[in-house]
Structures are given as structure tokens and as C-alpha cells.
Amino acid sequence: MDIKEQVTRTGYEAKKAAGLLANVSTSVKNSVLLEMSEALVKGSDYIIGENARDLEYAKDKGLSDAMINRLILNEKAIKGMAEGLAEIAALPDPVGEITGMRRRPNGLLVGKKRIPLGVIGIIYESRPNVTADAAALCLKSGNAVILRGGSEAIHSNLAIARILKGVLKETDIPETAIQIIETTDREAVSEMLKLEDYIDLIIPRGGEGLIRAVVNMSRIPVLKHYKGVCHIFVDESADIEMAATISLNAKAQRPGVCNAMETLLVHRNIAESFLPVMAERFRKAGVRLKGCDRTRAILRDVEAATEADWYEEYLDLILSVRVVDSIEEAMAHIEKYGSLHTEAIITSDYNNSQRFLNEVNSSTVLVNASTRFSDGFELGLGAEMGISTTKLHAFGPMGLEELTTTKFIIYGNGQIRT
Amino acid sequence: MDIKEQVTRTGYEAKKAAGLLANVSTSVKNSVLLEMSEALVKGSDYIIGENARDLEYAKDKGLSDAMINRLILNEKAIKGMAEGLAEIAALPDPVGEITGMRRRPNGLLVGKKRIPLGVIGIIYESRPNVTADAAALCLKSGNAVILRGGSEAIHSNLAIARILKGVLKETDIPETAIQIIETTDREAVSEMLKLEDYIDLIIPRGGEGLIRAVVNMSRIPVLKHYKGVCHIFVDESADIEMAATISLNAKAQRPGVCNAMETLLVHRNIAESFLPVMAERFRKAGVRLKGCDRTRAILRDVEAATEADWYEEYLDLILSVRVVDSIEEAMAHIEKYGSLHTEAIITSDYNNSQRFLNEVNSSTVLVNASTRFSDGFELGLGAEMGISTTKLHAFGPMGLEELTTTKFIIYGNGQIRT
Numbered sequence: 001m002d003i004k005e006q007v008t009r010t011g012y013e014a015k016k017a018a019g020l021l022a023n024v025s026t027s028v029k030n031s032v033l034l035e036m037s038e039a040l041v042k043g044s045d046y047i048i049g050e051n052a053r054d055l056e057y058a059k060d061k062g063l064s065d066a067m068i069n070r071l072i073l074n075e076k077a078i079k080g081m082a083e084g085l086a087e088i089a090a091l092p093d094p095v096g097e098i099t100g101m102r103r104r105p106n107g108l109l110v111g112k113k114r115i116p117l118g119v120i121g122i123i124y125e126s127r128p129n130v131t132a133d134a135a136a137l138c139l140k141s142g143n144a145v146i147l148r149g150g151s152e153a154i155h156s157n158l159a160i161a162r163i164l165k166g167v168l169k170e171t172d173i174p175e176t177a178i179q180i181i182e183t184t185d186r187e188a189v190s191e192m193l194k195l196e197d198y199i200d201l202i203i204p205r206g207g208e209g210l211i212r213a214v215v216n217m218s219r220i221p222v223l224k225h226y227k228g229v230c231h232i233f234v235d236e237s238a239d240i241e242m243a244a245t246i247s248l249n250a251k252a253q254r255p256g257v258c259n260a261m262e263t264l265l266v267h268r269n270i271a272e273s274f275l276p277v278m279a280e281r282f283r284k285a286g287v288r289l290k291g292c293d294r295t296r297a298i299l300r301d302v303e304a305a306t307e308a309d310w311y312e313e314y315l316d317l318i319l320s321v322r323v324v325d326s327i328e329e330a331m332a333h334i335e336k337y338g339s340l341h342t343e344a345i346i347t348s349d350y351n352n353s354q355r356f357l358n359e360v361n362s363s364t365v366l367v368n369a370s371t372r373f374s375d376g377f378e379l380g381l382g383a384e385m386g387i388s389t390t391k392l393h394a395f396g397p398m399g400l401e402e403l404t405t406t407k408f409i410i411y412g413n414g415q416i417r418t
Numbered sequence: 419m420d421i422k423e424q425v426t427r428t429g430y431e432a433k434k435a436a437g438l439l440a441n442v443s444t445s446v447k448n449s450v451l452l453e454m455s456e457a458l459v460k461g462s463d464y465i466i467g468e469n470a471r472d473l474e475y476a477k478d479k480g481l482s483d484a485m486i487n488r489l490i491l492n493e494k495a496i497k498g499m500a501e502g503l504a505e506i507a508a509l510p511d512p513v514g515e516i517t518g519m520r521r522r523p524n525g526l527l528v529g530k531k532r533i534p535l536g537v538i539g540i541i542y543e544s545r546p547n548v549t550a551d552a553a554a555l556c557l558k559s560g561n562a563v564i565l566r567g568g569s570e571a572i573h574s575n576l577a578i579a580r581i582l583k584g585v586l587k588e589t590d591i592p593e594t595a596i597q598i599i600e601t602t603d604r605e606a607v608s609e610m611l612k613l614e615d616y617i618d619l620i621i622p623r624g625g626e627g628l629i630r631a632v633v634n635m636s637r638i639p640v641l642k643h644y645k646g647v648c649h650i651f652v653d654e655s656a657d658i659e660m661a662a663t664i665s666l667n668a669k670a671q672r673p674g675v676c677n678a679m680e681t682l683l684v685h686r687n688i689a690e691s692f693l694p695v696m697a698e699r700f701r702k703a704g705v706r707l708k709g710c711d712r713t714r715a716i717l718r719d720v721e722a723a724t725e726a727d728w729y730e731e732y733l734d735l736i737l738s739v740r741v742v743d744s745i746e747e748a749m750a751h752i753e754k755y756g757s758l759h760t761e762a763i764i765t766s767d768y769n770n771s772q773r774f775l776n777e778v779n780s781s782t783v784l785v786n787a788s789t790r791f792s793d794g795f796e797l798g799l800g801a802e803m804g805i806s807t808t809k810l811h812a813f814g815p816m817g818l819e820e821l822t823t824t825k826f827i828i829y830g831n832g833q834i835r836t
Contacts, residue, residue, distance in 0.1 A: 023777060104798055108787055221639060221808060242832045364825065368833075369526055370834045374826070378835070380520060391535050405809040407780065408814045409775050413787075416663060416664055416671070
């Protein structure tokens with residue numbers, strides 16, 4: 001079979017499996033997830049062995065230490081994956097809930113029932129733990145999944161997928177409910193993205209380049225965010241200690257993630273007192289600052305930010321800083337340079353807190369808290385399948401419910417339209 | 419300005435308008451809609467005059483009577499449009515609702531707030547009333563709209579849009595909240611579909627050809643259905659009188675719409691008694707039948723259905739009929755040939771009613787009622803912006819709420835991640 005045939009076959013099988021999986025009971029899904037969790041731990045040696053092949057290749061290819069670190073699967077990492085599966089088993093099942101059931105004047109009883117999307121395609125880079133995580137979230141939400149990981153982790157991904165599929169073999173759930181594309185040929189991705197009759201949703205997880213390529217090629221709906229250029233606005237009425245603590249946390253606690261702050265906006269009336277305190281904290285944490293002219297008039301050793309800096313997602317210990325005249329100017333900056341991901345205001349002013357919450361239409365907007373809370377677990381979704389900055393279907397962190405949809409169900413007793 | 423520049427400018431202005439419109443109060447939006455309703459009635463002579471130009475062109479071009487009928491705007495039709503606007507004014511505003519506000523263990527108060535999508539692009543054919551209807555639904559839900567109607571109705575569409583924009587001129591809502599593409603050049607559509615930075619959603623309304631072309635070109639999410647191949651399954655336990663009444667209504671009450679029945683599936687144990695009753699009703703209503711071999715063994719003068727017939731959306735007084743052995747065979751037929759639009763079962767059997775509701779994953783599934791109820795007004799949404807058979811964001815008839823999304827809003831008091 002050529003690649004097109006192989007991938008099409010995968011889509012066809014996934015759709016068939018999805019039809020069966022949609023009506024599997026919660027208790028069966030949960031027990032399968034717990035068995036998978038155990039199977040991963042039992043299969044540690046096998047996974048670590050396959051992972052070693054990826055690591056060797058990565059070293060040969062001269063990948064950066066950061067990239068190699070993301071690839072490593074040791075016993076601890078595998079235990080973490082296994083625990084993740086057990087946590088997903090413990091979450092409530094979104095499938096089957098019926099909402100808004102109401103009687104119409106003609107006696108029809110009309111409601112909405114939550115159902116799985118069907119087949120979800122995940123296209124991801126680097127971290128092999130996504131294989132287990134995404135497969136488990138799809139299974140729990142009643143969806144068949146087609147996994148397509150990066151070539152750098154292919155052996156690790158295949159090993160994990162084989163273990164999960166091995167568990168399915170012993171159950172009533174078809175093994176094809178979880179499938180992984182075995183070839184690393186890029187043609188497989190472009191073929192996959194044409195299967196709109198078989199795949200209901202594509203979720204790309206990785207760098208902006210991967211995501212843009214997927215969006216441009218896909219005929220299937222895509223949930224994604226390109227990048228997270230997250231802002232904190234320190235209002236003139238902010239508590240300086242709170243503002244400094246939150247800013248440091250948002251930038252430096254884990255700088256390589258999409259909900260880390262990339263630009264700090266400071267009201268001019270608090271800049272003189274706040275910026276030196278903040279700069280000292282950032283200096284100790286090894287954060288390099290880039291500032292506007294007014295920032296540099298206060299912090300003299302800071303380098304100049306260019307226009308390009310305001311658009312930048314550094315994903316690193318670098319921060320751009322701008323002094324603004326007002327909350328309006330701060331919000332206009334966010335509107336112009338932001339990515340609709342996550343923004344926070346630090347303020348003691350009631351009206352400004354409400355204005356910021358109402359007028360900033362990013363997917364997550366916070367008052368007096370770190371941007372790092374923009375995360376499915378932290379916001380109470382129980383799990384996270386990614387973050388969407390596209391407003392359709394899901395906006396912000398996505399949990400199990402975002403992997404489902406609703407259909408109308410209608411009970412009648414002979415009604416016709418007149 | 420060339421077309422690309424013009425369309426890009428339209429997108430840019432729409433996005434700017436959307437930012438302002440998102441925070442306009444419900445009472446202002448409602449009073450503007452009522453003024454628009456009055457303005458349409460006052461502008462009847464102007465609209466009818468412009469409509470005459472479209473009709474003349476249509477006759478010159480030799481368009482079919484059915485197509486010309488869809489184009490006609492007389493005083494009654496304009497009054498209908500105006501009443502539609504008043505009805506939209508009377509609907510509840512979905513924007514601003516906050517749901518699921520809960521306190522997290524760390525004290526963060528997390529909820530979801532409903533917000534407009536932003537900018538919606540509507541690409542439609544024929545019926546000029548869509549201009550008023552779509553503009554009003556977008557305005558009510560806080561969205562800016564870019565309208566692109568068909569060339570056959572261009573003068574009518576422009577006349578209606580000018581009247582609506584004339585009302586906006588006298589208000590605080592920017593006139594650019596409603597824009598219409600003035601050129602009929604097709605390049606305008608392909609340029610519009612590239613504006614993913616300005617337009618949040620595309621809704622095509624028209625024939626399958628138009629919709630497929632839009633989906634293939636668009637980089638922006640599209641909500642659509644290609645066609646409605648709707649089924650009714652008459653189970654062996656069906657009440658024959660009810661089954662015949664509902665079947666006739668579903669096929670013949672308005673055959674040219676997407677929720678009309680196209681294929682009737684009949685359980686073999688009821689076929690002998692049901693089919694002759696049904697055929698007689700259909701004969702009187704002028705419905706032409708196409709049947710499978712088993713149907714033709716009972717109804718001898720019925721022509722043979724081909725494999726292609728089971729996929730067909732006739733949109734006409736034609737119906738394909740198939741006798742099946744079981745509910746499983748009926749559901750398998752729907753799965754294979756259906757369009758995920760609307761399906762109904764006629765039954766007196768409790769278990770079969772539940773199986774059909776659970777296992778048929780079309781966007782609307784009914785028991786003992788006509789498929790014609792798959793409609794926003796009929797299902798209680800108050801209005802309808804179209805029907806989606808794509809599972810993402812909205813599945814089934816779409817009302818005002820489907821033109822919105824939610825963002826996370828978070829109240830903190832200094833929380834950081836640890």
C-alpha cells in the first residue's frame with residue numbers, strides 16, 4: 001500500500017471504531033484507562049529501550065540539549081504518564097449528558113445530548129508523553145484518535161501506542177480506536193489533512209511553524225493557538241509587592257511555555273516606584289529586559305525594545321517592558337500585539353478591573369493573578385488537550401468537554417409541521 | 419483600490435467595529451434593530467425599484483421561474499423581513515452571560531463569560547432577505563458582519579444594506595459594523611476567505627457547489643452543511659396512520675428545503691401494510707417514488723432506485739424507499755448514505771426509540787415527529803442562522819448563541835503558580 005492508501009485506511013478504520021466507541025459505557029472506558037496505566041509501568045523497560053533509539057538519533061543529528069531533554073523517557077517520566085491516565089479515568093465522563101430539555105408549544109420535547117466528536121487527529125512534535133495523554137483524553141471522551149508524532153520521537157511514540165493498543169485487544173473496544181501513523185514521511189500528514197469524511201477535528205501541538213503548516217493544508221477543522229504573547233498590565237493603583245511577585249512568577253517560573261508573560265505594561269504613574277523593584281527581582285532570576293524609551297529613562301542599563309519585540313514570543317528569560325499612559329493605551333497595545341491567549345491586570349481599582357475583564361477579549365483574562373494559571377488543570381477542567389485561541393468551538397484551555405459536541409434529540413407523539 | 423485592497427480594508431474596518439460593538443448594551447442594540455425594521459418598510463419603494471433591476475437581469479439571463487421567485491421582493495416580502503428584525507430585537511441577548519463561576523482551592527474565582535465571535539462573513543446566494551436577516555442576527559449577538567450576496571440579487575442586497583447602514587449612521591454603533599461587498603467579482607470571495615486575521619467565522623448559505631468552493635478556499639473556520647439527506651425509519655411497531663402522516667409532511671410540505679425527507683426506510687414486517695397506504699397519500703400529493711426491489715414487489719408501478727439515489731438530495735417531490743430487515747440495517751443505511759443532518763424513527767417500541775436516539779449521531783434525531791422540525795425557530799432557538807452538520811462549535815440548527823463564544827474570566831488576589 002502507498003502512503004495515501006495507508007492513511008485513508010487508517011481514517012476509515014478510525015471512523016468505524018468511533019461509531020462503536022461512542023456507546024461504550026463510562027465504567028468500561030475507565031477500567032480500560034486504568035489497565036493502560038498499569039501496562040505503561042509494566043512496559044517501562046521496553047519504552048526506555050525504544051526511547052534510547054530516539055535519543056541516539058537525536059544526538060547524532062546534533063539536536064539541542066533542550067530538545068533532547070523533552071525527548072527523554074525514564075522510569076519517573078513513565079510513572080508520570082501512567083498517573084496521568086489514572087487521573088483521566090477519575091474525571092467525570094462528559095458524554096451522554098442531556099441539557100435544556102424543554103417542551104415546545106406543540107408538545108415536542110427538545111433537548112441537547114452531548115456526544116463525542118468522532119475521530120480526532122493529533123499532530124505533535126517532540127514530547128512522547130503526548131501519545132499517552134492524547135490517546136487517553138480521546139478514549140475517555142468517546143473519540144477514536146489518529147496520532148501523528150514527530151520523527152524525532154517515532155520509536156518512543158510507537159512503543160507507547162503499541163502498549164495502549166495491546167490493552168484494547170483484550171477488551172470490547174476496537175483496537176483501531178487508537179491508531180498511530182507509523183511512517184515519518186511528511187506525505188502522511190498532507191494525506192491525513194484531506195480526510196474530512198473520516199476525521200472530525202485536527203489538533204496540532206507544537207511550534208508555530210508546524211501549526212501554520214497544518215492550518216494551511218487542512219480541509220478538516222483545526223483547534224490551535226499559534227503562540228502565546230501574554231501580557232500583564234500593572235495599573236497605577238497596583239500593590240507593588242503583588243505586582244512584582246506575580247510578574248516574576250508569570251515570566252520566570254517556567255519561561256518556555258505559552259502562558260508565560262512576554263510583555264509587561266506599566267502605568268506611568270507607578271513606573272518610577274515599581275520598575276526598580278521589579279528589575280531587581282528579574283535581575284536575580286536572570287531575566288533580560290528590553291524596554292521602551294520611558295522604561296529606559298528609569299532603568300538605564302536596559303536595552304531598547306524594537307517594534308518586533310512587542311510581537312515576540314520569547315519562550316525564554318527575556319521580557320519586553322513598556323510604560324503606558326493609561327489602561328486604554330495598555331488595552332490598545334494588547335489588541336495590536338497580542339495573540340488572544342492570556343492577559344492579566346494588577347490593580348486595586350474596581351472600575352479598571354471590570355473594564356479589563358470586559359474589554360480584553362483574549363481567551364483567558366485575569367485580575368491580580370499570574371498568567372501561568374491559563375491551563376486546563378489550574379482552571380478546573382481536570383485535564384488539558386491544548387489551548388485554543390481560535391474563537392470557534394473552544395476558546396482557551398480545552399478539557400474533555402471540548403472534545404465533544406451536542407446533537408438535538410426530540411421526543412414527539414406524531415407532530416407534523418403546518 | 420484593487421479588489422484585494424478593498425476587501426482587506428473591509429476586513430480591517432469590520433474588526434475595528436467589532437471591538438466597539440462587543441460592548442454595546444442590549445437596549446441600544448434592540449432599539450437599533452427596531453429602527454432598522456421601520457426603515458425597511460419606509461424604504462419599500464426604493465428596495466422594490468432596485469429589486470426590479472435584478473428581476474429584469476434574471477429574465478434576460480433566462481433564469482428558471484423557481485430562481486426568479488426566490489429573488490422577488492414585494493411589499494409583503496419586505497414587511498416579512500421587517501418583522502423578522504423586530505423578532506430578533508425581542509430575543510434574549512446571549513452576550514455577557516457568565517456561567518460556571520467556581521472558586522478553586524487556591525482561592526481563584528474562575529468562570530466563563532459569553533462574548534461575540536467578532537467578525538462573521540456570510541456568503542450567500544439568491545434570497546435577498548438573507549441580507550437583513552443575517553445582518554440583524556450578527557448585530558444582536560454583538561458581531562460585525564461582512565455580507566457577500568450573489569450577483570443575481572446584487573441590487574436588492576445593496577439596497578437593503580444601504581438602508582440598514584443608514585440607520586447605524588444615526589447611532590453610536592459604527593456604520594462599518596455592517597458591510598457588504600459591492601463588487602460581484604469572484605476574486606472578492608477568494609480574498610475574503612484569506613482574511614483570517616480579521617474574520618472569525620464564515621457561514622456560506624446556498625447550494626452544495628457554493629459551499630464546497632468556500633470550504634476548499636477558506637483559511638477561516640466555516641460552519642456549514644453540504645446537504646440534507648434526511649431519513650425516516652418506519653419501525654415494525656409504528657402506528658401506520660402516524661407513520662403515513664409524518665412521512666407525507668416530511669416529504670411534501672416543503673420539498674425544496676434541507677430538512678425535507680429524501681429516503682424512507684421501512685421495516686419488512688410492516689412494509690406490506692404500510693407501503694400501500696403511504697403510496698396512495700404520496701400519489702395524491704404528486705410525489706414520485708423510487709424503490710428497492712422489495713419495495714417494488716409490493717408497489718409494482720414504482721421505478722427502481724439506483725445506488726446513486728440513496729445519496730441524493732432531491733429537493734423535489736421525489737422519494738427513495740427501501741425495505742430493511744431491522745433497525746440495525748436502517749441505522750447502517752443512515753450511517754452510510756446520510757449527511758448527519760436530520761433523521762426520525764416512527765415506532766411504538768421503547769427500546770428502539772432509545773437505540774435510535776442514542777446510536778444515530780446526526781445533528782437532529784427525532785422520535786415520532788417530522789424531520790421538518792429541524793429548524794432554529796421550531797426547536798426554540800428563536801431564530802436561525804443556518805444549520806451545521808460539522809460537529810465543531812455548532813451541530814444542527816444555529817441560533818444567536820452559536821454566534822458567540824466564551825472566554826475564561828478569573829478574579830484573584832495575588833495568586834501565583836508554585
